[in-house]
Structure formats: C-alpha cells, structure tokens
Amino acid sequence: MRNLDITTLRSFVAVADSGGVTRAAGFLHLTQSAVSMQLKRLEELLGVELLDRSGRTIALTASGEQMLTYARRMVALNDELIGRLTDQEFEGEIVLGVPHDVVYPAIPRVLQQFNAAYPRMKVQLVTANTLDLKTRFERGECDMILTTEPEKVAGSQVLSAIPLVWVGAPCGVAWRKRPLDLAQGRSCIFRPIVLRALDGAGVEWNIAIDTDSDRAIEASVAADLAVMAMLDGTQPPHLEIVDHCGNLPPLPLQFINFYTRGNTESEASQALMALLRNAFGRPAAPRLQAAG
CATH class of the missing domain: 3.40.190.290 (D-Maltodextrin-Binding Protein; domain 2)
Known part of the structure; x- marks a missing residue:
C-alpha cells in the first residue's frame, strides 16, 4: 500500500505553479533542497518522472500534467477539511x-x-x-x-x-x-x-x-x-x-x-x-x- 503525502503534493503543485523549485521554496518557506527532495520522493513512490529537467526551465511531463490535476484536488480537499473542522464559523x-x-x-x-x-x-x-x-x-x-x-x-x-x-x-x-x-x-x-x-x-x-x-x-x-x-x-x-x-x-x-x-x-x-x-x-x- 502506497500513500501520498499532502505536504509533498503541495510542494509539487507549488513548483508547477511557480515554474521552478527556487520560487516554490520561497512560497512554501522551505529550503530549495527540501523541495527537491520531496519531488524526488514523489517520483520514486510513483515510479514515473513528473518533471522534465532537460531544459533551462522545469516543465511537466505527460505524467506530471496528469498528476497535477489530482494533486490540486487532494490539496484543496485537505484544506477544506482542515478548515471545516477548525473554523469557528x-x-x-x-x-x-x-x-x-x-x-x-x-x-x-x-x-x-x-x-x-x-x-x-x-x-x-x-x-x-x-x-x-x-x-x-x-x-x-x-x-x-x-x-x-x-x-x-x-x-x-x-x-x-x-x-x-x-x-x-x-x-x-x-x-x-x-x-x-x-x-x-x-x-x-x-x-x-x-x-x-x-x-x-x-x-x-x-x-x-x-x-x-x-x-x-x-x-x-x-x-x-x-x-x-x-x-x-x-x-x-x-x-x-x-x-x-x-x-x-x-x-x-x-x-x-x-x-x-x-x-x-x-x-x-x-x-x-x-x-x-x-x-x-x-x-x-x-x-x-x-x-x-
């Protein structure tokens, strides 16, 4: 049984949205190496490459584009649930x-x-x-x-x-x-x-x-x-x-x-x-x- 980690998914979404690990690290208040390590663990868990690192900028592979759709939904659902259980409203x-x-x-x-x-x-x-x-x-x-x-x-x-x-x-x-x-x-x-x-x-x-x-x-x-x-x-x-x-x-x-x-x-x-x-x-x- 393999389980996806929400923190890792959040890092992946941030990299995809910002176009790079450095910007994503700043947004997440993490070090660049920590974000890179999370992405590597995610790829190893799934057994696919999510990022195309062959160019001067990071791009998503076909698997990465598919992953991004699910990652956004899972992060959003996580945040919705946390908000529902803790919001005084x-x-x-x-x-x-x-x-x-x-x-x-x-x-x-x-x-x-x-x-x-x-x-x-x-x-x-x-x-x-x-x-x-x-x-x-x-x-x-x-x-x-x-x-x-x-x-x-x-x-x-x-x-x-x-x-x-x-x-x-x-x-x-x-x-x-x-x-x-x-x-x-x-x-x-x-x-x-x-x-x-x-x-x-x-x-x-x-x-x-x-x-x-x-x-x-x-x-x-x-x-x-x-x-x-x-x-x-x-x-x-x-x-x-x-x-x-x-x-x-x-x-x-x-x-x-x-x-x-x-x-x-x-x-x-x-x-x-x-x-x-x-x-x-x-x-x-x-x-x-x-x-x-």
Whole structure:
C-alpha cells in the first residue's frame, strides 16, 4: 500500500505553479533542497518522472500534467477539511423542534448526516406537539421547527402532504366496537380533526385514555384497547393501519410545514435545512408570504 503525502503534493503543485523549485521554496518557506527532495520522493513512490529537467526551465511531463490535476484536488480537499473542522464559523448550536410523530424514521438519519458534515456543530433536538413547538418558536427558543398541521400556513414552507390513517393493534378488533374507543393525546393537533370526522360520519366515540403520554397511548392501542390516527408511514412496528373497509370515516391530508428564523443563513443551517427538505419528500418548497 502506497500513500501520498499532502505536504509533498503541495510542494509539487507549488513548483508547477511557480515554474521552478527556487520560487516554490520561497512560497512554501522551505529550503530549495527540501523541495527537491520531496519531488524526488514523489517520483520514486510513483515510479514515473513528473518533471522534465532537460531544459533551462522545469516543465511537466505527460505524467506530471496528469498528476497535477489530482494533486490540486487532494490539496484543496485537505484544506477544506482542515478548515471545516477548525473554523469557528462551523461551531455553535442549532435548536431543531420536531413533533413526536415524525421523529422516526427521518430525523435520526438527518442528524447522522449533518454530524458527519459538521462535527463541531451541535443540534439540540426538541420534541413536543405542534402547538407547543409553535409557541417555543414564537418565543425564540427554536431556530427551526417542523409541524404537522391541517393546512398550509403563511410564513412556512410546505415540505409534504401526508394522509392521516387509522391505526390499531395487529389483527386487532377495537375498530369494530361502538362507541369507538379512541386514544389521541389531549394536546394532539389531530384530535379535533379525528373527532370532527367521526361526528360527521355519525360514529359514536369514547376517549379510552386521556393523556399526553405518547408511550401510554401507543401501549393502549397495541393492546387493542383503542384505535388512533397517525400520519401514514409513521406508525411504529407494533401497530398497523386498520383495514376497516369503510367502517371508519376517511381522514384528511396533513401538511408538514417548516418554519425557520432569520438567523439561519449560515452554511451549516442551510445544510441542515436541505437535509430536512430532502428527508420529508421535496428538495425545495415555496415559502408562503405572511398576510399584511
């Protein structure tokens, strides 16, 4: 296994750009003999001549011209990486708010990708219901938030529209009972939507568990004590979409809206925003203009 040294590549690029070892040595703050030795080691490692020394000035051989293209890229990538890891511009914290029900499966993947690209940036993840997240955002406690809402909202970007579906225990029968036992969080933004749909369809219902604990609600549904509404694709493995054959009313689309503050113009913030857009279905979305 042969490995190229970035310092040696940098010397080679400097010689090619300056047209000679002497000038390159001055640019690199090295002695002429040190630069010459680095070039010799590089040629010996590769087994080719990179410089044509037959004339009064140094020129690149055909191999040297090919090498120069790769050397520039490798030196530039080295400098970019060093700059990224040490530049204070890429240090700091971004507070991201996400509703409980859309954390999985997308958010862990987004955070992993962002951390790989910006290891010195910290993302503080806040999970709460949409109403709470919007309150925190208005108070300036979050830099950006995702929400699940029944409509497009001025001042936000629509990332995707996902249908609500009825969810229950695998092979469960709770959906057949009347009154229908329902498990939906007190502060869940879906709760009034679900109740309106049931009332509109003339389906009697009963709140089987009145809590804001997502774990308690999911446990009740998994035990086939009730059903609930979730965004299609977000149901955990221990729950499944109810095949109710029209015995439960259809539920409307919900929008995943994206809110950002004015302090998110940095490269790192823009990168996180792009990852979130890609994860939730659309690479870009138009921003709705706030009224007034």
